Amino acid sequence: MSCRLSELVLNCNDPARLADFWCAVLGYVVLDRDGEDIEIGPESGFGGLAPTIILAKVADAGQARNPLRLHFDVNPVDRDQEAELERLLTLGARPADVGQTGEEEWHVLADPEGNEFCLLRRRIADL
Structure with missing residues (x-):
């Protein structure tokens, strides 16, 4: 059994601005909004070959709880x-x-x- 990458979460200060940028870069569309958080991905939606990206609003993205460099x-x-x-x-x-x-x-x-x-x-x- 294995896993497949289904979504990436990017902590950020301005989800709407980054959604516009990454949608234009990747040819993605906005799939969902939950408060200030925005999920973008291919028009086919979640679960396809390409992962979706969740742009998660945090107070200070530079001080996010997860220091993983990605x-x-x-x-x-x-x-x-x-x-x-x-x-x-x-x-x-x-x-x-x-x-x-x-x-x-x-x-x-x-x-x-x-x-x-x-x-x-x-x-x-x-x-």
């Missing part, structure tokens, strides 16, 4: 890496420095609240 890796599906980088920067992502050498095949970015994620080079199929 970041997303994303891959372009319908354009090359440079075109996708330009799109992500237009959406509000910004370059992040985590000690890269400049020789990496990926870009390290931060979402509007500073959560780091990587844009990988390889194009993958859309779901």
